[in-house]
Amino acid sequence: MRAPDGSNRAEKPMSVVEPGAASRVTAGVTFAARLTFENVAHEFSPGVPALHGVSLAANPGEVLCLLGPSGSGKTTLLRIAAGIEVQTGGRLLLNDREIAGPKVFLPPEKRSVGLVFQDFALFPHMTIIDNVRFGLTALSRPEAEKEAMISLRRVGLERYAHSYPHVLSGGEQQRVALARAMAPRPSVLLMDEPFSGLDSRLKDSVRAETLAILRQSRATAIVVTHDAEEAMRMGDRIALLKDGRLVQAGTGEDLYQNPASLFAAGFFSELNVLPARVSGGAVDTPLGRVPCGDIGDGQRVDVAIRLSGFDLHESHGEVPARILSRRFLGVVEHLEMAVAGAEEPIRARVRCGVLPSDVRDIFLSVRPSDVLVFETERENA
Ligand code: ADP
Ligand code: MG
DSSP: OOOOOOOSSOOOGGGGOOHHHHHHOOSSSOOOOOEEEEEEEEEEETTEEEEEEEEEEEOTTOEEEEEOOTTSSHHHHHHHHHTSSOOSEEEEEETTEEEESSSOBOOGGGTTEEEEOTTOOOOTTSOHHHHHTTTOTTSOHHHHHHHHHHHHHHTTOGGGTTSOGGGSOHHHHHHHHHHHHHTTOOSEEEEESTTTTSOHHHHHHHHHHHHHHHHHHTOEEEEEESOHHHHHHHOSEEEEEETTEEEEEEOHHHHHHSOSSHHHHHHHSOEEEEEEEOBTTEEEETTEEEEOTTOOTTOEEEEEEETTOEEEESSOOSEEEEEEEEEEOSSEEEEEEEOTTOSSOEEEEEETTSSOTTOOEEEEEEOGGGEEEEESGGGGO
């Protein structure tokens, strides 16, 4: 039932389901559990760490989003949680029970953990009900069909039970994959970029449906994404990874408002970054003087200003600017401006219609809540 082939992409549907879990749980609800990563490290080859001691917990019933750029270790962490990759350091706990550590290794089918892959991985030659009951081998056929039907009903697709996957839209196939992973009633559901295969129009509705199903099932869920907006839409909390390290964990609002680093800030907002040096508890930038809190004098800093943090006016404001380019984007427009003393053009996003179309010389003001200051030295990882 495993796909321990070691490769990152060759994920087989066999690893999606856990027959053991189905035989253990008979009640109609999923019992959510806490999944804890304790100092989890992983090296695919000796001396090349893919994960550096990640400590993180998904609380019972919460949706935790693992967010990070490509190669940051999200899939590896998920495969370790599922038991299809064995970490080289640290341990995993399901509630208080160790499921993987130096001396313990529970195989995937014993973990009560379900996995949904990026590409859904449905078997095209099997009916939808057969796809969903695929992992329920510990049950008799009628029992397995009954459980599979319950799971299909949960995702609203029971009418397609005896059809084949090709008749379904991408969004519906994604829901079948979710039904399959949930059929054994896992305590923790793991989803690896579950919406990346859907076109952008479908994405919003499938994401909302999936979230509703997760809430209803009350399962603990870990959802991987590289899209900060998706993480904010879905996650009760977000764990941001970079280069195999946990950068910051918190609510979407925490991470947006109080990012721990320039990297974290840049993941949640498009930024103008102005290098500067602290003097007298503040820095002078071409856009004005910015207080630096308790960062010491002489320290080099990066002042980051969100593109959405500008007020632009034709006749009044704090800093004169000349428009270099404007691009209409529908609700908003994107502008590049020259500002005296700034080496690079300053970029901004403002609502369309704020500025007359023929204006060239304007004034800008920066909203203090959209200005973030980070010590440059901290930002070398
Ligand atoms: P993400 O899912 O965030 O894109 P991954 O977990 O897939 O990141 O990869 C993390 C790091 O581990 C990357 O540097 C990647 O190249 C490496 N890696 C992933 N899978 C394997 C593998 N099977 N063998 C060797 N290196 C791997
Ligand atoms: Mg991945």
